[in-house]
Amino acid sequence: MIFAVAxxxxxxxxxxxxxxxxxxxxxxxxxxxxxxxxxxxxxxSATPRIRVAVVDEDHSPASRRFVAAxxxxxxxxxxxxxxxxxxxxxVYTEAAAEAAVRAGEMPIALVIPKGFxxxxxxxxxxxxxxxxxxxxxxxxxxxxxxxAGLIQKVAMTAMPDALAxxxxxxxxxxxxxxxxxxxxxxxENVARLPNAPAGSAGDGSGGLIDVALRDVLxxxxxxxxxxxxxxxLGVMFLLFSAAGAGGALIEExxxxxxxxxxxxxxxxxxxxxGKLVYLAGIAAAQLTVMFLWGSLVFGLSMRGHWIGFFIMTxxxxxxxxxFGLLLAAVSxxxxxxxxxxxxxxxxMSVVGGSMFPRxxxxxxxxxxxxxxxNAWAIDGFQKVFWREEPLTHLWPQVLxxxxxxxxxxxxxxxxxxxxxxx
Amino acid sequence: xIPGMSAPPLEALNLRKSFGEITALxxxxxxxxxxxxxxxxxxxxxxxxxxxxxxxxxxxxxxxTLRVFGHPPSDPxxxxxxxxxxxxxxxxxxxxxxxxxxxxxxxxxxxxxxxDRAIDRSLEWSGLADRSxxxxxxxxxxxxxxLNMAAGTIHSPxxxxxxxxxxxxxxxxxxxxxxxxxxxxxxxxxxxxxxHYMEEAERLCDRIAIIDHGRIIAAxxxxxxxxxxxxxxxTVRIEAEGPIGPTLREKLExxxxxxxxxxVLLLAADPPRQIRDLLEGFHAEKTAIADLSLKQASLEEVFxxxxxxxxxx
Numbered sequence: 001m002i003f004a005v006a007x008x009x010x011x012x013x014x015x016x017x018x019x020x021x022x023x024x025x026x027x028x029x030x031x032x033x034x035x036x037x038x039x040x041x042x043x044x045s046a047t048p049r050i051r052v053a054v055v056d057e058d059h060s061p062a063s064r065r066f067v068a069a070x071x072x073x074x075x076x077x078x079x080x081x082x083x084x085x086x087x088x089x090x091v092y093t094e095a096a097a098e099a100a101v102r103a104g105e106m107p108i109a110l111v112i113p114k115g116f117x118x119x120x121x122x123x124x125x126x127x128x129x130x131x132x133x134x135x136x137x138x139x140x141x142x143x144x145x146x147x148a149g150l151i152q153k154v155a156m157t158a159m160p161d162a163l164a165x166x167x168x169x170x171x172x173x174x175x176x177x178x179x180x181x182x183x184x185x186x187x188e189n190v191a192r193l194p195n196a197p198a199g200s201a202g203d204g205s206g207g208l209i210d211v212a213l214r215d216v217l218x219x220x221x222x223x224x225x226x227x228x229x230x231x232x233l234g235v236m237f238l239l240f241s242a243a244g245a246g247g248a249l250i251e252e253x254x255x256x257x258x259x260x261x262x263x264x265x266x267x268x269x270x271x272x273x274g275k276l277v278y279l280a281g282i283a284a285a286q287l288t289v290m291f292l293w294g295s296l297v298f299g300l301s302m303r304g305h306w307i308g309f310f311i312m313t314x315x316x317x318x319x320x321x322x323f324g325l326l327l328a329a330v331s332x333x334x335x336x337x338x339x340x341x342x343x344x345x346x347x348m349s350v351v352g353g354s355m356f357p358r359x360x361x362x363x364x365x366x367x368x369x370x371x372x373x374n375a376w377a378i379d380g381f382q383k384v385f386w387r388e389e390p391l392t393h394l395w396p397q398v399l400x401x402x403x404x405x406x407x408x409x410x411x412x413x414x415x416x417x418x419x420x421x422x
Numbered sequence: 423x424i425p426g427m428s429a430p431p432l433e434a435l436n437l438r439k440s441f442g443e444i445t446a447l448x449x450x451x452x453x454x455x456x457x458x459x460x461x462x463x464x465x466x467x468x469x470x471x472x473x474x475x476x477x478x479x480x481x482x483x484x485x486x487t488l489r490v491f492g493h494p495p496s497d498p499x500x501x502x503x504x505x506x507x508x509x510x511x512x513x514x515x516x517x518x519x520x521x522x523x524x525x526x527x528x529x530x531x532x533x534x535x536x537x538d539r540a541i542d543r544s545l546e547w548s549g550l551a552d553r554s555x556x557x558x559x560x561x562x563x564x565x566x567x568x569l570n571m572a573a574g575t576i577h578s579p580x581x582x583x584x585x586x587x588x589x590x591x592x593x594x595x596x597x598x599x600x601x602x603x604x605x606x607x608x609x610x611x612x613x614x615x616x617x618h619y620m621e622e623a624e625r626l627c628d629r630i631a632i633i634d635h636g637r638i639i640a641a642x643x644x645x646x647x648x649x650x651x652x653x654x655x656x657t658v659r660i661e662a663e664g665p666i667g668p669t670l671r672e673k674l675e676x677x678x679x680x681x682x683x684x685x686v687l688l689l690a691a692d693p694p695r696q697i698r699d700l701l702e703g704f705h706a707e708k709t710a711i712a713d714l715s716l717k718q719a720s721l722e723e724v725f726x727x728x729x730x731x732x733x734x735x
Contacts, residue, residue, distance in 0.1 A: 256512040260574075
């Protein structure tokens with residue numbers, strides 16, 4: 001009897017392809033996505049490479065060596081200028097690097113100050129040392145921490161002579177004066193050090209190079225992640241609710257109501273347009289509630305951001321709604337719609353940065369994320385609330401989300417022809 | 423025919439429609455005068471639904487001509503003058519009757535005071551005025567059927583397609599639906615009435631068309647159909663008290679009767695003589711009779727005679 005129950009359920013699962021997909025394909029898809037983001041194949045570090053804009057204001061042999069060592073460091077991707085084809089000057093200045101961080105083009109910038117060669121590495125009090133300046137975006141709290149550690153490592157492995165000289169000076173100063181003979185022998189040994197193989201300095205104790213951190217964004221804001229989560233989670237739930245509400249079309253088809261509607265003066269185009277107006281209105285209301293809640297409870301500032309919020313809300317709501325309509329048009333049953341929406345919305349939300357920021361992902365995943373409407377919507381809201389960029393800077397997001405809306409609606413309309421007169 | 427209200431409500435000429443290998447309509451021709459209730463009967467799969475869906479513009483015939491008041495079915499003028507009450511309860515279950523009627527009224531182009539008046543009239547007509555604010559899903563089956571009809575007639579169509587409107591309702595609701603139909607007839611609404619209940623068709627319809635294998639195989643008034651199909655208009659039924667023996671069965675069948683278990687059915691052209699012969703046969707074989715009746719031949723007998731007794735699906 002028990003086996004009969006199990007067997008009939010197994011038959012049911014076999015006949016219900018949507019449930020079958022949910023049971024087996026969905027976990028595999030998500031496993032693959034997460035493995036790609038955090039694993040990137042076997043045996044590789046889970047930490048993505050940090051992209052760093054490097055500005056060398058010292059132009060000394062020591063600073064050049066330091067920059068070369070930064071570039072050689074496998075845990076980061078240091079670059080002294082913007083990507084080719086960006087139309088900007090080939091080499092970063094401090095201002096250009098700061099602008100790049102502010103615009104979200106680079107997660108962090110590193111400025112090597114003038115006078116770096118004269119005592120960048122020195123044991124003892126830090127007050128008179130030239131400090132390396134990190135220009136950071138506080139919405140990415142990980143990058144400065146990791147980079148500060150890497151700087152110490154690079155200094156020790158790439159500039160052992162400077163390290164040793166600093167040690168000799170400290171010994172001379174705090175351990176009693178060295179004799180001329182002692183100093184000569186030490187200098188001879190130190191002279192051999194620049195050619196010494198890198199990586200022999202052991203694990204750095206930190207603090208040999210002074211690092212100053214300056215946030216270039218959000219100095220006046222409380223929680224830098226509130227806008228991100230309001231947008232990220234807002235878009236994800238928008239997609240879920242649009243897909244669910246789009247399912248009304250399938251219910252109408254199954255109940256015969258769609259037949260009745262299409263026998264009246266309502267055409268399929270009018271019907272879909274009406275549903276789009278409804279879905280987009282609901283989606284816009286959902287986003288508004290989400291941001292108002294963020295404003296009331298988590299200190300998200302709406303002041304001065306209303307127009308940008310309105311623009312991003314309209315294009316995001318339209319894109320999410322047309323996505324819901326398209327899924328409903330494609331699905332043959334409510335169950336299929338549930339399976340399809342779970343699969344696509346969760347995948348888009350993970351890759352598109354709704355669940356955790358895209359800057360935490362490997363670079364290739366960040367690029368794949370741009371195939372999702374989540375990424376474009378989140379980037380737009382971040383520009384409005386976090387980076388406080390001018391409204392004109394929203395054009396890529398507005399253009400892409402509008403294009404998505406047009407394409408999705410056109411596709412939904414075309415697929416919905418199957419419900420028209422046969 | 424010039425399009426307009428002077429044209430017949432429904433005109434079909436040699437309609438054909440196939441779905442793959444299946445021929446759903448195989449040259450259907452039909453014309454309805456204004457104010458008529460036409461019963462459309464046929465076994466499942468005979469082509470009734472395809473014909474109705476063609477009239478409401480949901481199926482496009484492969485060939486033939488179809489006109490609603492002189493207009494093609496997809497023409498806005500045809501849409502405005504035609505109403506459809508599908509067999510399924512095609513309503514929004516979470517909306518109230520008032521909201522459902524508002525929705526379908528708007529879908530038919532009504533607005534403002536006209537729409538308000540149409541909703542009030544429809545609620546009164548369907549006997550749902552006092553339930554207008556309840557959720558539709560909370561209404562009884564009969565109420566939902568009536569609301570289904572009201573939604574299909576909210577715009578006062580002059581041609582109405584009613585698809586089995588009394589399926590699954592209790593006798594009281596059925597009577598109410600009959601009254602609603604009588605009121606429509608009084609307003610000269612032409613009605614195509616699809617049903618499997620023969621007594622319903624006999625009671626309500628001015629004329630009956632029987633469709634099978636995609637063709638209209640008979641059409642006319644009930645009496646004309648009985649006469650043309652059976653040649654007689656009376657039937658004799660006898661119920662024996664016990665089993666009918668082979669000798670009696672042979673005698674009865676020679677008289678033209680059909681024997682089915684303990685029942686005997688004879689289409690009678692000369693009832694007094696034929697009843698006497700039947701009774702003599704029973705008497706001679708010493709078989710007792712439990713019941714004997716003489717009735718007008720029914721539409722069901724016509725239907726079964728024309729479409730056969732084999733299962734269709």
